[in-house]
Amino acid sequence: MSNPAPAPLLEIVDLVRHFPMRNAFGRRVDWLRAVDGVSLSVWPGETLGLVGESGCGKSTLGKTVMGIYTPTAGHLRFAGREIGRLPKRERRKVAKDLQYVYQDPGASLDPRWKVVHSLHEPLKIHTTLSRAEREREVGAILSAVGLPDAHLDLYPHELSGGQQRRVALARILTLRPRLVILDEPTSGLDVSVQASVLKLFRSLQGTFALTYVFISHDLAVVRAMCARIAVMYLGKIVELGETTAIFAGPRHPYTQSLLAAVPRIGGRRVTLDFTLEGEPPDPGAVPSGCRFRTRCPLAQDVCAAEEPPLRELDGRRVACHFA
Amino acid sequence: MTELLSVRGLRVDFVTDRGPAQVLDGVNLDVGPGEVVGLVGESGCGKTTLARAILGILPPGAARIRGGEVRYQGRDLLREDPDLVNDRVRGRAITFIPQDPFTSFSPVFPVQTQIMDLMKWKSPRAGNADAAPSPFRRYPRERYRADREAVLDTLRAVQIPEPARALRRLPHEFSGGQRQRLMIAMALLPRPDLIIADEPTTALDVTIQAQILRLLRALVKERGVSVLFTTHDLGTAHEICDRIVVMYAGQEMEAAPTDAFFTRPAHPYTRRLLASVPSPDGEIRDIPGEVPSLIGPPSGCRFHPRCDYATAECRAARPAPRALAGAHGVRCHHPLDAPIAIDP
Numbered sequence: 279m280s281n282p283a284p285a286p287l288l289e290i291v292d293l294v295r296h297f298p299m300r301n302a303f304g305r306r307v308d309w310l311r312a313v314d315g316v317s318l319s320v321w322p323g324e325t326l327g328l329v330g331e332s333g334c335g336k337s338t339l340g341k342t343v344m345g346i347y348t349p350t351a352g353h354l355r356f357a358g359r360e361i362g363r364l365p366k367r368e369r370r371k372v373a374k375d376l377q378y379v380y381q382d383p384g385a386s387l388d389p390r391w392k393v394v395h396s397l398h399e400p401l402k403i404h405t406t407l408s409r410a411e412r413e414r415e416v417g418a419i420l421s422a423v424g425l426p427d428a429h430l431d432l433y434p435h436e437l438s439g440g441q442q443r444r445v446a447l448a449r450i451l452t453l454r455p456r457l458v459i460l461d462e463p464t465s466g467l468d469v470s471v472q473a474s475v476l477k478l479f480r481s482l483q484g485t486f487a488l489t490y491v492f493i494s495h496d497l498a499v500v501r502a503m504c505a506r507i508a509v510m511y512l513g514k515i516v517e518l519g520e521t522t523a524i525f526a527g528p529r530h531p532y533t534q535s536l537l538a539a540v541p542r543i544g545g546r547r548v549t550l551d552f553t554l555e556g557e558p559p560d561p562g563a564v565p566s567g568c569r570f571r572t573r574c575p576l577a578q579d580v581c582a583a584e585e586p587p588l589r590e591l592d593g594r595r596v597a598c599h600f601a
Numbered sequence: 602m603t604e605l606l607s608v609r610g611l612r613v614d615f616v617t618d619r620g621p622a623q624v625l626d627g628v629n630l631d632v633g634p635g636e637v638v639g640l641v642g643e644s645g646c647g648k649t650t651l652a653r654a655i656l657g658i659l660p661p662g663a664a665r666i667r668g669g670e671v672r673y674q675g676r677d678l679l680r681e682d683p684d685l686v687n688d689r690v691r692g693r694a695i696t697f698i699p700q701d702p703f704t705s706f707s708p709v710f711p712v713q714t715q716i717m718d719l720m721k722w723k724s725p726r727a728g729n730a731d732a733a734p735s736p737f738r739r740y741p742r743e744r745y746r747a748d749r750e751a752v753l754d755t756l757r758a759v760q761i762p763e764p765a766r767a768l769r770r771l772p773h774e775f776s777g778g779q780r781q782r783l784m785i786a787m788a789l790l791p792r793p794d795l796i797i798a799d800e801p802t803t804a805l806d807v808t809i810q811a812q813i814l815r816l817l818r819a820l821v822k823e824r825g826v827s828v829l830f831t832t833h834d835l836g837t838a839h840e841i842c843d844r845i846v847v848m849y850a851g852q853e854m855e856a857a858p859t860d861a862f863f864t865r866p867a868h869p870y871t872r873r874l875l876a877s878v879p880s881p882d883g884e885i886r887d888i889p890g891e892v893p894s895l896i897g898p899p900s901g902c903r904f905h906p907r908c909d910y911a912t913a914e915c916r917a918a919r920p921a922p923r924a925l926a927g928a929h930g931v932r933c934h935h936p937l938d939a940p941i942a943i944d945p
Binding site for chain 2: 557
C-alpha cells in the first residue's frame with residue numbers, strides 16, 4: 279500500500295502544541311509540552327501508524343491536525359495548502375476532506391436522532407446535493423459499511439455496539455474524506471470484534487481511496503495495519519520508518535523497550551527478560567537533552583546535554599546519539 | 602487432585618427488564634495450590650461475574666444464584682454462615698486486585714489510613730472476631746506497630762520507592778502503575794491463599810504492564826499464593842498463567858495448561874479466538890456472527906450458531922466435560938486434535 283506519490287497528502291513541519299499549566303489562581307506557571315516539534319509526511323493511500331504510551335502526545339498531534347487544537351507553532355499542509363492557521367470559515371471547508379474517528383465512534387451519535395437523520399446531516403452542511411441525491415449517497419455508503427437499509431429508521435439505542443460503530447463510520451464517509459484519523463479505534467475491544475473492525479477499515483480504505491493515520495498503543499494491531507510507523511515519546515518522534523524494518527530491528531532504545539514489552543504468544547515469556555525501569559516522566563516537566571535518558575539503559579552525559587536530532591539512518595529516521 | 606478452589610455447576614442469573622439473563626450456565630473451575638489460572642474470554646462472557654461469585658460480592662438485588670457450589674478448601678462458601686465467610690475468608694484467605702487502580706482508593710484519605718484500615722480487620726495477626734466488626738473497636742497498639750512493619754516490607758517488595766514517605770501521600774500523587782503496585786501490596790498483606798485479579802493490567806501501558814506482570818508472578822510464586830487472573834488479552838494470559846480457562850457466553854469451553862492452550866486448542870471457539878489475534882503477516886480473521894444475548898441464549902453449546910462443526914447434538918445438549926491428555930479438559934462434542942501453527 280506504500281506507494282510514495284510525488285506529493286504528500288499531509289505534511290507536518292515542526293509542529294508544536296503547548297498547553298498552559300495554571301496554578302490555583304489561574305496564572306500560567308508553565309507549559310505542558312504535549313507536541314514539541316514533530317515533522318511527518320503522510321502519503322496518499324497509505325496507513326501511517328502513530329504509536330506510543332499514554333501521555334506521549336499522539337492524540338494531541340491527531341487533534342491538532344484535525345483543527346480541534348490550533349498549533350502553537352509550525353506548519354500543517356494538507357494537499358499542498360497551509361491549514362494550520364486558517365480563519366474559521368475557511369477551515370470548515372477543509373473539514374470535509376479530513377475526518378476524525380474517536381475511540382468509541384458509536385457514542386458520537388445523537389441518541390435522539392434516527393440513523394437517517396445522522397447520516398444526512400453532514401451532507402446538508404457541506405454539500406448542495408438535493409434530497410434524492412443525498413438519499414442515493416447515504417444508501418451507497420450504508421451498504422459499504424455492511425448495514426441493511428432497514429436500519430435507517432432506527433435510533434442508536436436500537437442498534438448493537440458494533441452496528442453503532444458502523445453507522446458512525448458511515449457518517450464520516452458520507453463526505454468522502456481523503457484523510458481519516460483513527461484515534462485508538464480498537465482499544466477496549468475484544469480480539470474477535472477488533473478483527474472485524476480492522477477488516478472493515480481495510481475494505482473501506484480500498485472502496486473510498488482513504489488515507490489513514492492510525493493512532494494506537496497496541497503494537498500488534500499497528501503491525502498488522504500499517505506500512506509505516508512513527509514512535510512517539512513525550513511529544514517527540516523518536517523513530518520513524520517502515521513497519522517491517524522497525525519490528526525486525528528497532529534502533530531507538532525506547533522502541534526496543536516498547537517492542538520487548540509486548541507479550542508474544544507461543545514464545546518465552548517476554549516479561550522474564552524485560553528490563554526497562556521506571557515510568558514516563560510528566561510531560562509538564564520534560565528532562566533536558568534526550569527525553570528518554572532518565573529511563574534509557576544507554577544514557578551518557580551527552581544525552582543530558584544535547585537533544586539528539588531525528589536523523590536519517592538506513593532508510594528510517596531515529597533520534598538517538600547511539601543509534 | 603486436591604484443589605484449593607473448585608467451582609462446580611455454578612448457575613447465576615441476573616434479573617433484567619426483559620427477563621432473566623443467564624450469565625453463568627453450569628460453570629466448572631479448579632484452582633490448585635500455588636497455581637496461576639487465567640480466566641479468559643470476551644466482554645460479557647461472565648468472567649467478572651464468576652470472580653465476584655467466588656468472592657461472594659455479587660450485587661444482592663440483581664443476581665440470583667440458581668445452583669452449583671463454590672468449594673474452598675472443601676467447604677462450600679455458598680452454604681457456609683455468611684458472617685464466618687466474611688470474617689475468615691473474604692479479604693483474608695481470598696483477596697482481590699481490581700481492574701481500575703484509579704477508582705479503588707478514596708481520594709480524600711492518605712494511602713496509610715486506607716491500608717491500615719484494611720490491616721485493622723484483615724491482618725494475619727488480627728484474631729477472629731467474635732462479634733460483628735464495629736468501628737469503635739480499638740486497634741491494639743502492639744499489633745498496629747507489627748502490622749505497619751509488615752506494610753513497609755510489602756511496599757518494598759512491590760518496589761514502591763521510599764515506602765514510609767509514600768504512605769503519607771494521597772492516592773492522586775501516585776501514577777497508575779504505582780497505584781496498581783499498592784493494590785497488589787494490599788492483596789498480599791492479609792497473607793491470602795488465593796488472589797482474584799480482575800484484569801489488573803488492562804488500564805496500563807505495555808511497558809508498565811510488563812513490569813507489573815513480572816512483579817506479580819514473582820511475588821505469588823515466591824509466597825506460594827494461587828491466583829485467578831481474569832483477562833481478555835491472550836498475550837497477558839500467556840505471560841502470567843500456568844493454566845488457562847476460556848469462557849464463552851457464560852459457559853466454560855476449555856481448560857488447558859498454557860502451552861497446550863496455545864499450541865493444541867481442542868475447542869473450535871478457542872481456535873477462532875486465537876486466530877483473531879492480529880498476526881505479523883497482516884492477515885485479519887474475525888469470528889463471523891455476534892456474541893449471543895444472555896437473555897434467551899442458544900440451547901446446548903452456546904457457541905453452536907457460530908461454529909463450523911455444529912451438529913444437531915450441539916443444539917440439543919451442552920457437552921459434558923471431556924478429559925484429554927495432560928490435564929487438558931474440553932466441553933465440546935467435536936473436539937479438534939491437530940496442533941496449530943504459532944506465529945513467532
